[in-house]
Structure formats: structure tokens, C-alpha cells
Amino acid sequence: MPRVFGHLPRARLATLPTPLERGSELPGGARLWVKRDDLTGLGMGGNKARKLEFLCGAAVAKGARSLLTVGAAQSNHCRMTAAAGAVLGLEVHLVLSGDRPETATGNQLLSTLFGAQQHFTGSEESHWGELEIAREALADELRAAGAEPYSIPIGGSTPVGAVGYAAAFVELMQQCDAAGISPTAIVHTSSSGGTHAGLLAGRALWRDRGHHVPEVLAIGVAKGVNMGMPDIADLARDTVELIGGDRSVVDRADVRVDPNWMGDDYGVPTRAGDAAIRWAARHGGWVLDRVYSGKGFAGMVGVAESGRWPAGSDVVFIHTGGSPAIFTPGGAPPER
Ligand SMILES: Cc1ncc(COP(=O)(O)O)c(C=O)c1O
Known part of the structure; x- marks a missing residue:
């Protein structure tokens, strides 16, 4: 990356790179990988x-x-x-x-x-x-x-904050290279939009340097992002500019938000989210939560079921954290 992010002041707070784990097969036959951003270390981790x-x-x-x-x-x-x-x-x-x-x-x-x-x-x-x-x-x-x-x-979710996820995109691409995979998609949970915008900024800069890039699919869990607020393309462009790139590398068509997994509202649990929490816990020992990562994971499974990603392709779920909320009243799905 040009000047990589070195010219921006940075406090060393996270344990990086976070692990990229190989998971089991998704419905439809794509292979699941989990980027463990729940393990960033700081204060019990998370994006x-x-x-x-x-x-x-x-x-x-x-x-x-x-x-x-x-x-x-x-x-x-x-x-x-x-x-x-x-x-x-x-x-x-x-x-x-x-x-x-x-x-x-x-x-x-x-x-x-x-x-x-x-x-x-x-x-x-x-x-x-x-x-x-x-x-x-x-x-x-x-x-x-x-x-x-x-x-x-x-x-x-300012351009300054989103730079963290532009850097994360590059980190992830380098890990995928090392693992010998070229993922079809990166999926993550989106709420205030900074993670999404940062990933898109990193992706646009990476693509501009001639690399093949996967689609980035955000699963929206708040009404704002599902209605287009903030404007993710603008936030990604501002982030690119802050890094020192040309804002035109971000294409509006790069922004993909799936709004179908929020349920009634932000923070209101869904059946699909609860099923995803159980599935992830029982297949990978991953701890998801009912507000964010459970709904995000449910979205990824649902999209996989719809046949969007070919059998044998690789899909990365960025686990953005949220596990402390499990230990609150009503924070975990009912026992089954
Ligand atoms: C666990 C978890 N996942 C995902 C998100 C969404 O990230 P963003 O606000 O950058 O969209 C958040 C924060 O809102 C979060 O706490």
C-alpha cells in the first residue's frame, strides 16, 4: 500500500494480525473462514x-x-x-x-x-x-x-476510525494469500458503518494496485445503515483521501448492504440470529452475540443458502466481537 498508514498517528492498542481460521462448509458448499476480530485483545476484543x-x-x-x-x-x-x-x-x-x-x-x-x-x-x-x-x-x-x-x-465511524478497517482489509488479503485462497466474499455485521466503509476503502486501494478483490457484503443490524445512513461510499472516499489515495477509486456500486437480517429493530433478537449463535458455538466454538455478530452470521448463512456463492469457493466472515453482551440478562439465546 502507498505509505501504508504510516503517516497517520496510531496508538498500538490491538493484538494484530488477528487469526484467520478455517471453518466448516456453508449451505450450498462454499467454505467458511472466520477472521477473528473478536480477538483483537483490547478490553476483551472486538472490531x-x-x-x-x-x-x-x-x-x-x-x-x-x-x-x-x-x-x-x-x-x-x-x-x-x-x-x-x-x-x-x-x-x-x-x-x-x-x-x-x-x-x-x-x-x-x-x-x-x-x-x-x-x-x-x-x-x-x-x-x-x-x-x-x-x-x-x-x-x-x-x-x-x-x-x-x-x-x-x-x-x-469517522474517516479516522475507518482507516483501521482499511488496514484490516490489507491484513486479511495477505493472510488469504498465505493460506492459498482467493475468497469470493467477505461478510461482516454493520451498524454505524465505519467497519464497512473502512473495508471498502482498503478494497478500492488494493484493487487500484491491480489485485483481484472479493465482494464485501455488510449485514445491516440497525435501521440507519439499512436505509443508507451514513453514506458508506462517501465515508469510504473520505477514508481513502485521509490515507493519501484518490477518492475516485471507490465506486458507489461497491457498497452492498443486506438489510434482511435486523428483524424488528436494532437490539431485538431474531430466531435466525439465535440459530446462528448456536450453530457457530457448536461448529467452531465461536461466541456470537444477539445484537451484532449473531445477526451478521445469520445473514451470511442465509445468503449462502440462496446459492450466491459457488460450491468450493471461500467466504470469510469477519467476527467483529460482542461476546460480553452474552453475559447480560437476555443476552444469550434460550437454552436448547
Ligand atoms: C460486535 C460488533 N459488531 C459489529 C459492529 C458494527 O460495526 P460498525 O459500527 O463499524 O458498523 C459493532 C459496533 O457497532 C459491534 O460492537
Whole structure:
């Protein structure tokens, strides 16, 4: 890659490269591979470690003394930001939906352990607009108090954060080469869109250098991404530009979001998601969750069943993490 990402400030927070594991056959006969981004290490792992390397790199370069971000009550992104702050010696403030529980579980328990301050807004789970307004208000307060916050939008899905997944795309292609495979598709769960945009940025730059590239299929688990918000092509182009490439390498047709696996809403479990959690646990020992990776995996299985990928081809599922939510009330599928 040109200048690879070396000119951008980066905090070393993740254990990379993450493993690429060979799995069993998918319905329709494609071979499954799992990219273990649940094992990025930071604060029990997950996709946000890759984004936080660049977000926190920018924060430190700007002289920030605290990190501020926002998310749903059981946000993995918030938990991992809490861990990043602990590693870097930065105070962390988290704006979360819902009310402070009597007993913290899952991601909240971990964020408490990492020493973050959690600010509960009392708002509904996926009222992202309200949460963002609360983040901005808290940013003003922290600034006025001299805490010099670096304020990170929901999911860390800015061009700076997405650079982490442009780098991940290259990492994955190099691992596929080493494994002797040329995958047909890369599938992952999408919510705030930064993982998707970053992968597309990396893919476009890789293709521009003459490499064959797989399709990237995002399984949308939130209404926003399923309705085209944010604009993934624009976010990918901004990311390419930040890396030092030409934004025109990203084609709008590169953006593929499958909206059929969210169910009723963000965070509302689905039968297919629960079946996927059981299947993944019993075939690969992989721990998926009901909000993100379970629905993403269900989408991949469903698309495989539809015959989209030929028998014998290779399909990579990026396991983006989320396992701490399993240990919350209702976080795991009913026993069977
Ligand atoms: C476990 C998990 N998977 C997938 C995602 C989706 O990533 P993105 O927000 O970059 O679309 C998230 C975060 O929202 C997540 O926590």
C-alpha cells in the first residue's frame, strides 16, 4: 500500500494480525473462514480496537487529556474506548442510553472495571440522535472544565476510525494469500458503518494496485445503515483521501448492504440470529452475540443458502466481537 498508514498517528492498542481460521462448509458448499476480530485483545476484543488505534492516535497527537464517546447501553465500542483510555492514561466519559442499572453487567461491568465514567441519558436504546446531542453537551462541559476531551461519534465511524478497517482489509488479503485462497466474499455485521466503509476503502486501494478483490457484503443490524445512513461510499472516499489515495477509486456500486437480517429493530433478537449463535458455538466454538455478530452470521448463512456463492469457493466472515453482551440478562439465546 502507498505509505501504508504510516503517516497517520496510531496508538498500538490491538493484538494484530488477528487469526484467520478455517471453518466448516456453508449451505450450498462454499467454505467458511472466520477472521477473528473478536480477538483483537483490547478490553476483551472486538472490531473497535482497530478504529481506536487511529482515533486514539489522533487524540494523543492533539494533546487530548480525556476520551468521550457514546453508544447503546451495552455498547462494545464504549467498553473498548474505556479500555483504550486505561491503556493510554486518559480519563474516559461514556454517554449511554437507558438508566444506570442497580448491578452492572456485560460491557457496563467491564467499562466500570476500566475506570470509565458512565453517563446515562435515560433515552431509548437506538435513539442515536438524542445520544449524540448528549455527547456534544458533555463535550462542552468537559472542555469548560479543562478536561480537553477528544470526542468520538457513535461507533467511532469517522474517516479516522475507518482507516483501521482499511488496514484490516490489507491484513486479511495477505493472510488469504498465505493460506492459498482467493475468497469470493467477505461478510461482516454493520451498524454505524465505519467497519464497512473502512473495508471498502482498503478494497478500492488494493484493487487500484491491480489485485483481484472479493465482494464485501455488510449485514445491516440497525435501521440507519439499512436505509443508507451514513453514506458508506462517501465515508469510504473520505477514508481513502485521509490515507493519501484518490477518492475516485471507490465506486458507489461497491457498497452492498443486506438489510434482511435486523428483524424488528436494532437490539431485538431474531430466531435466525439465535440459530446462528448456536450453530457457530457448536461448529467452531465461536461466541456470537444477539445484537451484532449473531445477526451478521445469520445473514451470511442465509445468503449462502440462496446459492450466491459457488460450491468450493471461500467466504470469510469477519467476527467483529460482542461476546460480553452474552453475559447480560437476555443476552444469550434460550437454552436448547
Ligand atoms: C460486535 C460488533 N459488531 C459489529 C459492529 C458494527 O460495526 P460498525 O459500527 O463499524 O458498523 C459493532 C459496533 O457497532 C459491534 O460492537
